[in-house]
Amino acid sequence: MPSFLNLRIGFFLAKRQIKRSNPWTTTLIIFVLFFTFLNLVVVSGILIGLIQGAVDAVKLHYMSDIIISNLSDKTYIENSPEVIGIIKSLPQVDALTARYLQGGTVEANYKTKIKDTDKSDVANASVAGIDPVAEDNVTNLSKFVVEGKYLEPGDYDQVLLGAYLDKKYMPVDSPGFSTLSNVFAGSKIRLKVGNVTREVTIKGIVKAKVDEVSMRIYMPDAQFRSMIGRSDYNVSEISIKLKPGANPDLVRDILKADGVDKVAKVQTFNEGEPKFVKDMQNTFALLGNILSSIGLVVASITIFIVIFINAITRRKFIGILKGIGISEQAIEISYVLQSFFYAFCGSVVGLMVLYAFLQPAIAAHPIDFPFSDGILVAPIGGTMLRIGLLMVTTIIAGFIPARLVVRKNTLDSILGRN
């Protein structure tokens, strides 16, 4: 255990070495530690943020805070109007959107087909009947219109086409998945749901990095009800957006207590998240930790080299210190304190850059990954833990080379003998 005297002398030595060292060298070392910090926090943060961005998008633009869906033995939620009434009566609820869902097909380019034997341009799709205003209030669907215009409640025989059903946005040709060719806003397509076929116009094309949004066809609910013959107003899915600060678990429990779970599945976003997404989150978190561990090793090697070079070039002076009676422990402490100083400064600069610039900047302008808008996930607790690990690693990496040099024979060090 270091004595107070050795700590005091170690501090005295470290302070003067740092104070009177070349400022460019000090800046460079801090710069290296700053990048090491970023490597520790940001790389893993972006890796996790890549999935988190996708998860957040599913929440914001599809599921919202709570999702109520049909029971597995039904295709709709019984007594939906009553359920919607219960939901609307809750003070925590900000908005909701109810969706009628049914599988169907869409066919394009049927007018240019020459013979009946020619292959039809058909794609399978999930068709959603929505209240365009309510849907937009909850999921901001209108934001994702990349061609044409968003739906209005009174639109007749008009649909929004998910971009993944359009070949120009999803150039995939596989046996289990087909897309429509040469379709644009304004194109006519045939929509078939059950036994009913209607010719509709594509009012707009929606493209989001959420599969459920980009693979659906949307049409105003009134028309869709008439198409599928649903006069009971029973919907298949209700997404509920809560007011800021409201607890989704509490609202779920209230809904269950009101008997909604007898006719539908009531899930918070976290519960409704598919298992593979959770697995991916865990996998990316693990990858992030592996990268962080590599970052820590890099940090420790960096500090080791910096301190080793510092100590070895100052070997003569270390010998002199020992020669005039300064204890080995005090000299070692001085190097440990220097390592700590570099890691501390690098971390402080890193923290400022991370929370004052990088995180807000990436949140405002997410990284455009193919399947998600990546954000930077850097919770303060995790960051502090990583800083703690960086400090411990740095102290060890600073101590070892200092110890190696300090233990050398005093006279050999003074005279520069090997």
Next chain:
Amino acid sequence: MIEVRNLKKSFKDGENITEVLKGINFIAKSGEFVAIMGRSGAGKSTLLYQMSLLDEPTSGNVIIDEKDMTTLSISKRTEYRLSDLGYVFQDYALLPEMTALENVALPLLMQGLKEKKAYKEATEALIKVGLEKRLNNLPSKLSGGEQQRVSIARAIAHKPKILFADEPTANLDNESSKTILEIFKELHSGGQTIIMVTHEVEYSKFAERVIHLDDGKISSIDTR
């Protein structure tokens, strides 16, 4: 009092063993000024390193005030150097990142003195060597003679029992060398035990006794 008994030191280089000190015996009394002289390679500095506990002899004993120093552990020797010995290096050996005052105060702080007291005593030591106007200068801003005076101040600030000096004037011009020797003379007149290695006959005249080394042995001792 420091006594050297049958002191031997040899260095191994592969198969070759070089015997540098071949059984040195002598006693320096408290308050005495002893000069050690000899040709280059005679073993002067090696003898001083053993006596000042900077190195361990191959055999023999260094006894200071009836205590055998060769039995002490490395850390105990370091502690003893700190409290009871002073050492003036040939090349000054100042710490470049510390001012003259800090260089002198450091061993005092290591002895546990409060900062204020350590700086006060360090200032007094620097005044004694005539550097009262250079307290806050870094070594790089001092001349060779001034650096050596800082080195002396550092060696005497804690009032050591014995002051060792290894060719303290080797890197200095005549004028600076004389200043250093005058300081030694003054310290000696105040009762300081000094053991100094030199190859300059002129400077050895400041000592009461001159021990001549030749090929690792004492060839003669002159008493003035």
